[in-house]
Amino acid sequence: MKFGTKAIHAGVEPDPTTGAIMTPVYQTSTYVQASPGDHKGYEYSRTQNPTRDALQKSLAELENGKYGLCFSSGLAAIDAVIKLLNPGDEVVAANDLYGGTYRLFTKIFSKFGIKFHFVGMENVSEIEEHINSNTKLIWLETPTNPMMNIIDIKGASEIAKKHNTLLAVDNTFATPYLQNPLDLGADIVMHSVTKYLGGHSDVVMGALVVKDQKLNDDLAFIQNSSGATPGPQDCFLVLRGIKTLHLRMQRHSENGRKIADFLKDHPRVDKLYWPGLENHPNHQIAKEQMRDFGGMISFTLKGDSKEEAFKILESFHYFTLAESLGGVESLVNHPATMTHASIPREERIKIGLLDSLIRLSVGIEDADDLIADLKAALEK
Template sequence: MKFGTKAIHAGVEPDPSTGAIMTPIYQTSTYVQASPGDHKGYEYSRTHNPTRDALQKSIAALENGNHGLCFSSGLAAIDAVIKLLSPGDEVIAANDLYGGTYRMFTKVFAKYGIKFHFVSLEKADSISELINKNTKLIWLETPTNPMMNIIDIAAVSEIAKKHNLLLAVDNTFATPYLQNPMDMGADIVMHSVTKYLGGHSDVVMGALVVNDEKLKDDLAFIQNSCGATPGPQDCFLVLRGIKTLHIRMDRHCENGRKVAEFLKDHPKVENVYWPGLESHPNHEVAKKQMKDFGGMISFTLKGDSKAEAFRIMESFRFFSLAESLGGIESMVNHPATMTHASIPREERLKIGLLDSLIRLSVGIEDADDLIADLKAALA
């Protein structure tokens, strides 16, 4: 089944009682049992809900995985993965990752005795020297947030399998339309469903996809026991959003390329970070593991003026200054003071996250209008 067909049909069946073509919103907390224990698979909606079940099957299918689990946010999904570990275990993570992930690792789980190593993963060989008997998990994003670095998933997977480690990949920026980490050896694929999968800036949700049955059972136990599950209304909205994912992503990519090319040649712009540019580090890896290069772009200004970056971001007409990304509307973000403020400045500077760095989530508006907006703001 091709991706566009999966996006519309995978995991979704007509409602057996009415024939409704859209999965109904099962807005119920509990289910009537004919006798104690006779619940036909549904007993309480924290544990299972038919709307959520359909969404979990859909997301798993999109990622070419066997099992999907949805959570109340992307961070709740990450939280479940780290809860697989025990005190004394160690995690190797990219040194360029979402600020909320970094905050969770360092401020929440580190105090429970889990040790995190943050390193550049653009060269997979850098991982091996950190692996010891306590290492249990490699966590990576690709493209990374916000520097758009590309990590070779297959190369990291080879190392993970050699040392019997779990490999988890945050695939939020690429989406399953552009990249399928499970096909390259990942054990866990994570999504902030809030972003491209939902696609309309009206849902907060996270998801995990796995193949291994035991891993699924362990994560499902955490999902149910800790209770960070999404409601059926949100699941319905994401099921609706997924049906146009492939169409939206084509436009995000098309507009992203035009915006990146414009910024690359602008006299006020110092660096443009978009994996589709031939000058981008690991561009060849991106070509190998991605279908296209997405609508996420970061850039810095000549002179690295934070004040000038603020002036530009406050001047847009169509790029909305806001947290989040991946919606149909274009957004602009200042990572140093917004999404990545929890990362100490000295750590941010090590990876090139300068005070003038601006992150764009290029939407699906007309590209000419977006470029005119950028031109006016940068003037």
């Protein structure tokens, strides 16, 4: 089944009671039991809900996995993965990752005896240098947030298997339309469903997809026991959003290319980060493991002035200054003070996240209007 067909049909069946073509919103907290324990698979909506089940099946098929699990946010999904570990276990994580992930690792789980090593992974051999007998998980994003670094998933998976370590990949920026980490050897794929999968800036949700039944069972136990599950209305909205995922991602990628082409020669732009550029580090790996390069772009300004960056950020018309990304509308963000403010400045600077770095989430509007908006803001 081709991806566009999957997006419409994966995990979705007509309602058996009415024949409704759209999955109903099963807005219920509990289910009638004919006798104690006779619950036909549904007993309580934290544990199971038919609307959530349909979404979990859809996500599993989109990622070429067997099992999907949905959570009330992307961070709740990451939280569940780290809860697979025990005190004394160690994690090798990319040094360029979402600020909320960094905060969860360093401010929450570090207190419980889990040790995190933050490593540059553009050369995956760096990972192996930080693995020891306590290492139980490798965590990476690709493309990374916000520096758009590309990490070789297949290479990382070979290292993980060699050391009997789990590999988890945050696939939020790429989505299953552009990249399938399980096919490249990852054990766990994570999504902030809030972003491209929902696609309309009206849902907060996270998801995990795996192939291994034991891993799924362990994560499902955590999902139910910790209770960070999404409601059926949100699941319905994501099911609806997924039906256009392939169309939206194609347009995001097309617009991303046009805007990158505009920015690469602009006199105010110092460094441009978009994996579709031939001079982008690991561009060849991006070509091998991605089908296109998406609509996430970051750039710095010549002179690295935070004040100049703020002036530009406050001058847009179509690019809206806001947290998050992946909606149909274009957003602009200042990572140093917004999404990545929880990362100490000295750590941000090491990876190139300067005070003038601007991150664009390129939407599906007409590219000419977006370029005109950028041009006007950069010239103020």
